[in-house]
Amino acid sequence: MDEFLKHFRTKQLKEGTEKVMPSQCPYCSVQCTMDLIEDTVFTNKRFKAKPDKGNPTSGGRMCIKGANAHQHVYNDERITHPLLKIDGEFVPVPWELACEYIAKQFQSIQHFYGKDSIGVYGGGSLTNEVTYLLGKFARVALKTKHIDYNGRFCMSAAAAASNAAFGIDRGLSNSLQEIPDADCIILAGTNIADCQPTIVPYFRQAKKNGAFIIVSDPRETATTKLADLHLKPKPGTDAMLAHGLLKILIDEGFTDSEFIASRTNGYTQLAEDLTSISLQRVSDVTEVSIEDLKTAARKYGDAPNGFVLTARGVEQHANGSYAVGQFINLVLATGKIGRYGNGFGSITGQGNGQGGREHGQKADQLPGYRSIEEYKDRKIISDLWGIDECDLPGKGVSAYEMIEKMAQGEIKGLFVMGSNPAVSNPNGVYTEHALRQLDYLVVADMFLSETARMADLVLPVSSYLENEGTMTNMEGRVTLRKAAKPVPKTIKHDWEILCDLAKYLGAGNAFSFSSAQAIFEELRVASKGAKADYYGISYDRLSHETVCWPCPDEQHPGTQRLFDSEFAHADGRAVFSPLELEKALSEAMTNEEYPLLLTTGRLMSHYLTGVQTRRSPDLLKRDKEPLLHIHPDTAACYRIEDNELVELKSSKGTVIIRASFTTAIRKDTLFAPFHWGDSQSVNRVTQPRLDPVCKMPEFKRTAVAVVPLVEKSSTVQTPGETTYEAVD
Ligand SMILES: Nc1nc2c(c(=O)[nH]1)N[C@H]1C(S)=C(S)[C@@H](COP(=O)(O)OP(=O)(O)OC[C@H]3O[C@@H](n4cnc5c(=O)[nH]c(N)nc54)[C@H](O)[C@@H]3O)O[C@H]1N2
Ligand SMILES: Nc1nc2c(c(=O)[nH]1)N[C@H]1C(S)=C(S)[C@@H](COP(=O)(O)OP(=O)(O)OC[C@H]3O[C@@H](n4cnc5c(=O)[nH]c(N)nc54)[C@H](O)[C@@H]3O)O[C@H]1N2
Numbered sequence: 073m074d075e076f077l078k079h080f081r082t083k084q085l086k087e088g089t090e091k092v093m094p095s096q097c098p099y100c101s102v103q104c105t106m107d108l109i110e111d112t113v114f115t116n117k118r119f120k121a122k123p124d125k126g127n128p129t130s131g132g133r134m135c136i137k138g139a140n141a142h143q144h145v146y147n148d149e150r151i152t153h154p155l156l157k158i159d160g161e162f163v164p165v166p167w168e169l170a171c172e173y174i175a176k177q178f179q180s181i182q183h184f185y186g187k188d189s190i191g192v193y194g195g196g197s198l199t200n201e202v203t204y205l206l207g208k209f210a211r212v213a214l215k216t217k218h219i220d221y222n223g224r225f226c227m228s229a230a231a232a233a234s235n236a237a238f239g240i241d242r243g244l245s246n247s248l249q250e251i252p253d254a255d256c257i258i259l260a261g262t263n264i265a266d267c268q269p270t271i272v273p274y275f276r277q278a279k280k281n282g283a284f285i286i287v288s289d290p291r292e293t294a295t296t297k298l299a300d301l302h303l304k305p306k307p308g309t310d311a312m313l314a315h316g317l318l319k320i321l322i323d324e325g326f327t328d329s330e331f332i333a334s335r336t337n338g339y340t341q342l343a344e345d346l347t348s349i350s351l352q353r354v355s356d357v358t359e360v361s362i363e364d365l366k367t368a369a370r371k372y373g374d375a376p377n378g379f380v381l382t383a384r385g386v387e388q389h390a391n392g393s394y395a396v397g398q399f400i401n402l403v404l405a406t407g408k409i410g411r412y413g414n415g416f417g418s419i420t421g422q423g424n425g426q427g428g429r430e431h432g433q434k435a436d437q438l439p440g441y442r443s444i445e446e447y448k449d450r451k452i453i454s455d456l457w458g459i460d461e462c463d464l465p466g467k468g469v470s471a472y473e474m475i476e477k478m479a480q481g482e483i484k485g486l487f488v489m490g491s492n493p494a495v496s497n498p499n500g501v502y503t504e505h506a507l508r509q510l511d512y513l514v515v516a517d518m519f520l521s522e523t524a525r526m527a528d529l530v531l532p533v534s535s536y537l538e539n540e541g542t543m544t545n546m547e548g549r550v551t552l553r554k555a556a557k558p559v560p561k562t563i564k565h566d567w568e569i570l571c572d573l574a575k576y577l578g579a580g581n582a583f584s585f586s587s588a589q590a591i592f593e594e595l596r597v598a599s600k601g602a603k604a605d606y607y608g609i610s611y612d613r614l615s616h617e618t619v620c621w622p623c624p625d626e627q628h629p630g631t632q633r634l635f636d637s638e639f640a641h642a643d644g645r646a647v648f649s650p651l652e653l654e655k656a657l658s659e660a661m662t663n664e665e666y667p668l669l670l671t672t673g674r675l676m677s678h679y680l681t682g683v684q685t686r687r688s689p690d691l692l693k694r695d696k697e698p699l700l701h702i703h704p705d706t707a708a709c710y711r712i713e714d715n716e717l718v719e720l721k722s723s724k725g726t727v728i729i730r731a732s733f734t735t736a737i738r739k740d741t742l743f744a745p746f747h748w749g750d751s752q753s754v755n756r757v758t759q760p761r762l763d764p765v766c767k768m769p770e771f772k773r774t775a776v777a778v779v780p781l782v783e784k785s786s787t788v789q790t791p792g793e794t795t796y797e798a799v800d
């Protein structure tokens with residue numbers, strides 16, 4: 073078929089029936105670029121994607137999600153008109169009417185219940201321009217303090233830990249190009265092979281060059297295949313694991329005393345406090361052997377160059393920010409940062425997971441990582457936005473806390489752009505109830521997502537192929553995604569929707585933008601001199617290069633590696649995270665009723681709540697439904713058979729899911745992906761336990777029970793059905 077396609081392509085090219093659309097994948101934080109080739113004649117396979125060799129991060133690679141991303145864009149289920157719910161049915165309405173309705177409803181709610189009764193909920197798939205504008209929209213047009221976004225569930229733990237340690241928060245401290253030259257790499261709670269597949273070759277190359285790779289994950293995954301040493305900790309015990317590693321590094325003399333003395337604060341106290349923990353205790357809590365702990369610490373300590381990378385496996389816990397801080401301690405104690413081939417990174421998730429957290433859609437932030445609580449920052453931004461500093465709202469609450477405020481009736485109207493909170497929040501049953509409690513829910517999306525279905529009004533938005541804007545990848549690399557094709561006439565860009573709504577809300581003057589580029593120009597100024605400084609980046613530059621921030625002026629080349637000479641704290645030093653043992657100790661979560669630990673995560677073929685990938689036939693056919701990974705020995709204890717539908721229960725709710733046997737998981741742990749909605753949404757069982765510092769929910773550890781859907785109380789057999797043993 074491929075040969076045939078090639079032949080056909082050549083023929084079509086000659087006839088000029090082939091359309092080439094340069095595009096950039098809408099999904100993960102690598103941001104691969106590709107040419108989408110549309111064959112206007114050959115209808116059997118209309119589209120073919122060809123990766124772009126010039127991309128400095130993906131280097132001519134793409135994964136199956138990127139190759140099939142266009143399928144959701146051309147899906148018939150795409151919304152093409154604003155939809156107003158009348159008597160439970162969605163009815164298409166003109167844009168003017170939709171905007172008028174939204175403005176009237178929100179204004180009337182605010183009139184009775186105050187400005188903060190409206191919430192805004194954003195996402196990390198939005199471009200930097202939309203992220204920036206959404207923050208401005210909430211604070212200037214709606215004048216509410218309640219804005220937060222899905223990155224709270226994604227990057228908040230790493231952000232809090234990086235800010236505390238380094239004084240700044242950027243996914244990777246170095247560009248990926250340096251990975252092949254590391255001698256030891258610790259990958260903690262990250263499954264790059266399924267989640268950022270196109271960066272795996274950097275790690276393969278490192279291995280070829282002799283690097284020792286250590287992976288910490290309670291499961292065997294495509295990533296653990298890369299590992300020379302696979303540590304399988306009990307879920308939620310990573311902080312303790314890192315304590316153990318640091319203890320060995322100190323005891324065996326692997327620390328870099330010169331680096332510690334000249335570039336850090338807080339080491340002496342930490343080293344002293346660590347003496348109170350024995351390796352035996354670390355091993356008992358984590359269930360990783362002392363021998364494996366020693367091998368890991370020695371390999372990392374002994375390596376001239378090394379990286380430590382974390383992701384959601386370590387971060388999505390009620391102690392996530394603390395755990396990340398402990399991994400950063402390993403880097404600081406060994407002086408493995410601020411020079412070539414050495415560094416730390418939290419691998420960002422969404423396409424714009426990095427930029428999405430920099431420009432003001434987080435409850436406590438203003439553009440450029442400015443603080444909404446610092447007078448100086450507030451003044452700069454309010455002057456730029458043409459409002460009084462005292463009229464700029466203060467800090468709001470985190471995403472899940474907004475859900476709580478909806479349930480309590482404090483937030484009565486919600487505007488959602490770029491997220492599907494009904495499926496991605498923990499405590500799903502409660503979340504759905506909270507969203508249903510709202511007086512007015514507006515969702516801007518391409519599809520009737522599970523959240524949009526609950527809305528009073530849904531606004532159709534442009535897709536990644538139609539929408540121009542900048543995205544910032546895990547390296548802090550800013551890229552310009554140009555529109556590959558025009559937006560359908562009845563659909564609008566996110567930024568246009570915000571500008572239109574602002575007019576109806578009486579704030580049109582501050583939203584008179586005519587292009588994404590015009591918004592970026594304002595963002596540049598807003599971020600000038602701030603931590604995430606984009607001032608030196610322009611669309612002109614981005615049309616022929618990519619630039620890593622900070623980039624303070626147009627002559628500046630951008631910053632590929634951070635911390636070469638100083639950290640971002642006022643005194644230029646990094647800070648060790650202190651020991652708080654109670655945070656590292658795993659709470660006894662399981663009990664007789666809920667004896668197992670559930671952890672959740674991702675599959676290669678689907679993306680987040682699956683709204684886009686479940687509407688891409690070639691991706692859906694790879695994984696049609698969620699499967700609950702369970703060890704056969706565990707399954708036997710609960711009379712569960714392979715491929716059988718089971719009830720997965722916690723104290724919060726129940727999910728119906730098919731069991732799938734695997735020996736690649738700890739016996740006390742179950743795994744399920746969260747890419748499906750409704751009765752198959754795994755977040756119906758997760759707990760709303762939040763990290764007190766960053767408000768990250770504990771997605772990676774829930775006490776659960778699992779029972780067969782079919783009661784096995786007697787031997788019932790109908791032809792073709794399974795026979796079950798009788799229960800005593
Ligand atoms: N295919 C695909 N790729 C994606 C996404 C997607 O939905 N699908 N989403 C993107 C986004 S937004 C994100 S945030 C990233 C997420 O990227 P990752 O964080 O790499 O993905 P996860 O599958 O959530 O979790 C990673 C691993 O953590 C392990 N884990 C679970 N609990 C623990 C624990 O307690 N300790 C340790 N050490 N490990 C644990 C899981 O077994 C899993 O293999 O991926 C991005 N890329
Ligand atoms: N159990 C469990 N839950 C989790 C996680 C986990 O590991 N386990 N991970 C968490 C993480 S890391 C994340 S990032 C969240 C993500 O969770 P969500 O915020 O729900 O993310 P998506 O599923 O991508 O939802 C995005 C929605 O926005 C729409 N969309 C896409 N692009 C655009 C755009 O440009 N504009 C607009 N207006 N809409 C757009 C999509 O169609 C989709 O409906 O889930 C979190 N929830």
Ligand code: SF4
Binds near residue numbers: 100134139268270
């Ligand atoms: S999902 Fe990530 S790795 Fe795959 S093509 Fe898209 S950007 Fe690249």
Ligand SMILES: [Mo]
Binds near residue numbers: 226
């Ligand atoms: Mo994420």
